[in-house]
Amino acid sequence: MASEQRAHWNADVETMSRDRLRDLQSERLVAQVERVYGNSGFFREFYDAAGVKPSDIESIDDITKLPIMGKDDLRRYRAATGDPFCGTLCVPTASLVKVHKSTGTSGAPNIFGVTQADWDQATDNFARMLWRVGLRPGHRTNNWLEAAMTWHGYSMTAWGARKLGATVYTLEFDNRSVAQTNLELLAGADLNALFIYHPELEVKYLREKGIRPKEIHPNLEFVYSAFLCTDARRRILEDAWGVPYRNMGASGDQYIPASECEYSAPAMHFLEDQFAVEVVDSDTLQPVEPGAEGELVVSNLWAEATPFLRYRMEDVVTADFSPCPCGSTHARVNYRGRYAWSVAVQDRRIFSDDVENVLWAHPATEFAAYQLVKRMSQPQERLRVNTTVQGEPSEGLRDLLAADLERELQVPVDVVFVQPEEIGIGTVKFVRVTTAED
Ligand SMILES: [Zn+2]
Incomplete structure (x- = not known):
């Protein structure tokens, strides 16, 4: 050989x-x-x-x-x-x-x-x-x-x-x-x-x-x-x-x-x-x-x-x-x-990869920059996902993404469309979890 x-x-x-x-x-x-x-x-x-x-x-x-x-x-x-x-x-x-x-x-x-x-x-x-x-x-x-x-x-x-x-x-x-x-x-x-x-x-x-x-x-x-x-x-x-x-x-x-x-x-x-x-x-x-x-x-x-x-x-x-x-x-x-890139929602731990697998399967959010929003006190009641979107953001798309995420992750989900600058891609990968004041 x-x-x-x-x-x-x-x-x-x-x-x-x-x-x-x-x-x-x-x-x-x-x-x-x-x-x-x-x-x-x-x-x-x-x-x-x-x-x-x-x-x-x-x-x-x-x-x-x-x-x-x-x-x-x-x-x-x-x-x-x-x-x-x-x-x-x-x-x-x-x-x-x-x-x-x-x-x-x-x-x-x-x-x-x-x-x-x-x-x-x-x-x-x-x-x-x-x-x-x-x-x-x-x-x-x-x-x-x-x-x-x-x-x-x-x-x-x-x-x-x-x-x-x-x-x-x-x-x-x-x-x-x-x-x-x-x-x-x-x-x-x-x-x-x-x-x-x-x-x-x-x-x-x-x-x-x-x-x-x-x-x-x-x-x-x-x-x-x-x-x-x-x-x-x-x-x-x-x-x-x-x-x-x-x-x-x-x-x-x-x-x-x-x-x-x-x-x-x-x-x-x-x-x-x-x-x-x-x-x-x-x-x-x-x-x-x-x-x-x-x-x-x-x-x-x-x-x-x-x-x-x-x-x-x-x-x-x-x-x-x-x-x-x-x-x-x-x-x-x-x-x-990554543990740091996860959020506790009710009795489940949701990782950024779980969210990515759902978002990136949709043409409008393929490769979207996204963030899970982590509340100061954990666990939180709902998962919030901020994501960029290609083309015109619509309410229909937001509902579709939220429904898909809810089905896959088994927790209530809010999807919020954001501009790329709000997440930012530097020379190091974007941070996938952002912490919100309660
Ligand atoms: Zn091997």
């Missing part, structure tokens, strides 16, 4: 037995707990307060002895000490070869550094992630992150692509110029895979110009990106681009390299030799029953500089730890939505 056809970047690790995987995790967790306790002010204080010592951690099964950390714990430490790394840096700053921040979609961003060893491991992890979505040696692709957002940890994905042997064009001056840069400036470059970002802007551009991407890049095999992908969004993307869409890592924090295989979609494989994956109840922080919905908690088992252990990702997920038909033994994580 030609190497380009192989299913995995690193088959030994990707297909290892769960027992071997757990041994590897045990070894790495023990070392990581010693590292963070010995070198980081934040973790020493955090673990002392919880009465946990490194010697308490002998295997991966002991991971639940460690307290779960969240963004608020980091912010508190930063407020008290003024340390931009929130006390989590385990190496001298002189060892950092690059520093990144998270997007900060739910508050102040976190700051992460990488050593050279971290850089080498993270780019290898990204190569493995990109191989899974279909990137291969000799492919030509783009990377707007390295071009326009080098502050973001995912900008290292460009080096992951180069590591696996792809050529990477990084010419976007802004992540809103992905279509223009890659379909006009790079016409003739024969790209095989396109890394997209703002689907609503890019698809609008394709349609307005009547562009068929395969006529510009005849060997285009797929488009890919890193956002939560609803069924409605995937259908629109695949129709407009004329090739399959592949999804990967939904969070830049901690350089998490999750990606879909052809069998797992929409769930994404994690690299469990690199990150321990847990699903917990958001209120009790106790593990949920296998397969049940809960909040994703991730432990970084490899980084030297700023590894977070048992870190709340604020994403609501389910996880499947059974082997995948692709051969991987590593967990498949299915994202339900």
Whole structure:
């Protein structure tokens, strides 16, 4: 079999037995707990307060002895000490070869550094992630992150692509110029895979110009990106681009390299030799029953500089730890939505993705910018959805959308039409929940 056809970047690790995987995790967790306790002010204080010592951690099964950390714990430490790394840096700053921040979609961003060893491991992890979505040696692709957002940890994905042997064009001056840069400036470059970002802007551009991407890049095999992908969004993307869409890592924090295989979609494989994956109840922080919905908690088992252990990702997920038909033994994580992008209505939790799936199935609100309006006191009695609309807004359309949403979500819904400026699309995705004064 030609190497380009192989299913995995690193088959030994990707297909290892769960027992071997757990041994590897045990070894790495023990070392990581010693590292963070010995070198980081934040973790020493955090673990002392919880009465946990490194010697308490002998295997991966002991991971639940460690307290779960969240963004608020980091912010508190930063407020008290003024340390931009929130006390989590385990190496001298002189060892950092690059520093990144998270997007900060739910508050102040976190700051992460990488050593050279971290850089080498993270780019290898990204190569493995990109191989899974279909990137291969000799492919030509783009990377707007390295071009326009080098502050973001995912900008290292460009080096992951180069590591696996792809050529990477990084010419976007802004992540809103992905279509223009890659379909006009790079016409003739024969790209095989396109890394997209703002689907609503890019698809609008394709349609307005009547562009068929395969006529510009005849060997285009797929488009890919890193956002939560609803069924409605995937259908629109695949129709407009004329090739399959592949999804990967939904969070830049901690350089998490999750990606879909052809069998797992929409769930994404994690690299469990690199990150321990847990699903917990958001209120009790106790593990949920296998397969049940809960909040994703991730432990970084490899980084030297700023590894977070048992870190709340604020994403609501389910996880499947059974082997995948692709051969991987590593967990498949299915994202339900961001906790911050959900609203409690009566006894139900409504995620922005639930609303998007309904709105975007209608021609008048396909790719609409929308927001769920969250009342200060939760749960609220009714769901309010603000949405932009194409063409003339009518009462009939508003009633139709409300009726569809009510049927799908089983809660009372008010739909309000707004102008795009009221929601706003910047260089970072629009915020899908807005909080209203009661
Ligand atoms: Zn798979």
